[in-house]
Amino acid sequence: MSDAASPTTKGRGSIAPMEPLSPEEIARYQRHILLPEIGGAGQQKLKAAHVLVIGAGGLGAPVLQYLAAAGVGTLGIADDDRVSLSNLQRQVIHDSGTIGELKTGSAAFAIARLNPHVNVIRFEERFSPDSARRHLSGFDLLIDGSDNFDTRYTAADAAETAQIPLVTGAVGRFDGSVTVLKPYETAEDGTPNPTYRDLFPEKPPAGLIPACAETGIIGALTGVIGTLMAMEAIKLITGTGEPLIGRLLLYDALAARFDTIRYKRRRQRQSHAS
Numbered sequence: 001m002s003d004a005a006s007p008t009t010k011g012r013g014s015i016a017p018m019e020p021l022s023p024e025e026i027a028r029y030q031r032h033i034l035l036p037e038i039g040g041a042g043q044q045k046l047k048a049a050h051v052l053v054i055g056a057g058g059l060g061a062p063v064l065q066y067l068a069a070a071g072v073g074t075l076g077i078a079d080d081d082r083v084s085l086s087n088l089q090r091q092v093i094h095d096s097g098t099i100g101e102l103k104t105g106s107a108a109f110a111i112a113r114l115n116p117h118v119n120v121i122r123f124e125e126r127f128s129p130d131s132a133r134r135h136l137s138g139f140d141l142l143i144d145g146s147d148n149f150d151t152r153y154t155a156a157d158a159a160e161t162a163q164i165p166l167v168t169g170a171v172g173r174f175d176g177s178v179t180v181l182k183p184y185e186t187a188e189d190g191t192p193n194p195t196y197r198d199l200f201p202e203k204p205p206a207g208l209i210p211a212c213a214e215t216g217i218i219g220a221l222t223g224v225i226g227t228l229m230a231m232e233a234i235k236l237i238t239g240t241g242e243p244l245i246g247r248l249l250l251y252d253a254l255a256a257r258f259d260t261i262r263y264k265r266r267r268q269r270q271s272h273a274s
Contacts (some may be wrong), residue, residue, distance in 0.1 A: 054167030062226030
């Protein structure tokens with residue numbers, strides 16, 4: 001794992017000078033650099049960033065593709081699953097030639113073809129409290145593209161403990177949601193930012209919410225939500241715009257409608273992070 005420190009967040013310790021962009025990188029990212037909100041400085045922040053993505057599946061696929069294309073310098077992938085034929089309807093980072101391979105390896109191969117400037121770190125294991133303690137200190141930002149509540153709560157607790165932002169998303173049959181969590185910081189009015197448990201106080205009972213393998217899911221939906229997650233990550237890294245902190249963005253694909261729900265810190269509580 002890289003020891004280089006990022007200027008974008010405090011996740012990996014002391015600040016180190018950003019590496020200059022090569023002529024090839026300047027040409028590759030020209031459309032970013034032309035944006036006053038990003039520019040060369042923002043592109044250098046993307047290059048210096050270390051982002052860990054949980055899951056190389058439906059949500060993780062577009063997240064990884066767009067962050068790699070955007071020039072995020074180091075992408076970690078945590079997944080212990082293998083590519084199956086039924087994945088390919090939505091997990092577009094994989095293809096027919098990678099069926100049976102580990103998703104981390106398949107995704108890393110696709111990223112290398114897309115952008116050779118991106119370093120990929122593979123964690124062929126499920127994200128857990130133990131793996132978070134071992135690996136998360138090497139990253140500035142955590143993105144949760146998992147498909148179960150156990151991992152979502154674990155990711156939220158781990159990011160809060162590490163004091164790094166978390167971008168988390170979820171999808172159903174024809175709907176999805178995205179939010180950003182930075183509970184270790186305060187809002188403009190001085191109140192603490194909300195936690196994941198302020199939004200979802202308790203895990204739903206096992207079996208209450210069936211998996212997509214039981215109910216089905218429209219493949220393009222994961223692209224919509226995953227791309228929104230990648231956009232939030234780029235905003236956080238470059239300091240551009242207003243991230244979805246304290247706001248849950250909801251998408252109804254059948255009605256082609258977006259809605260936003262605001263949520264706040266409910267009360268002072270003992271941290272669940274460990």
